[in-house]
Amino acid sequence: MNNAIRFGYRGASAKIIAAGDRPLKDSDCVFCGECVQACPVGALVEKDVRYQVRPWETEKVRTTCSYCGVGCQINLHVRDNQVVKVSGVDEAPNHGSLCVKGRFGYNFIGSPERLTDPLIKENGEFRKASWDEALDLVAQRLKTIRDTHGGGSIGVLTSARVTNEENYIAHKFTRAVLKTNNIDHCARL
Ligand code: SF4
């Protein structure tokens, strides 16, 4: 659809080119990686995976992409408990296709920079806290705001990256507990 790569030149000079034989980044390529998954001879491979990961070293784990509500089916290729590649599953709704986020946006999973503990800000500095302490603090603060200023002073934003069930719980919590209809979703912003 993007007409990013095509045959260029003629005869013995024929070769695969992008956008007038300029770098791929200057073409209409959206870096979805569809061509990499479709390539039958291994001429196109993921840069991070090439020569570093062999297919027989990985285990495939089927799951659903969590980046948006389309719900594309994906295989996580896992080696030593680390996701090293993602490929599309040839079933509905995506029939093997993935966008750039679903196919290449997996490095965060094993990132050492991920937050693993709740943080509470005190005197301008964050400190680690237990989940019980952090949730108690949030509950107490929300209760104080609701009782002092009314539910209308609180707004809740949910996410396209969580499940329908989690969004449902957020809406129930907002309306029934926080007593406000101020709830919206990042997909509308
Ligand atoms: S990455 Fe996607 S848009 Fe770019 S050439 Fe491959 S299939 Fe086309």
Ligand code: SF4
């Ligand atoms: S691969 Fe792209 S389109 Fe499919 S669910 Fe993930 S983010 Fe959405």
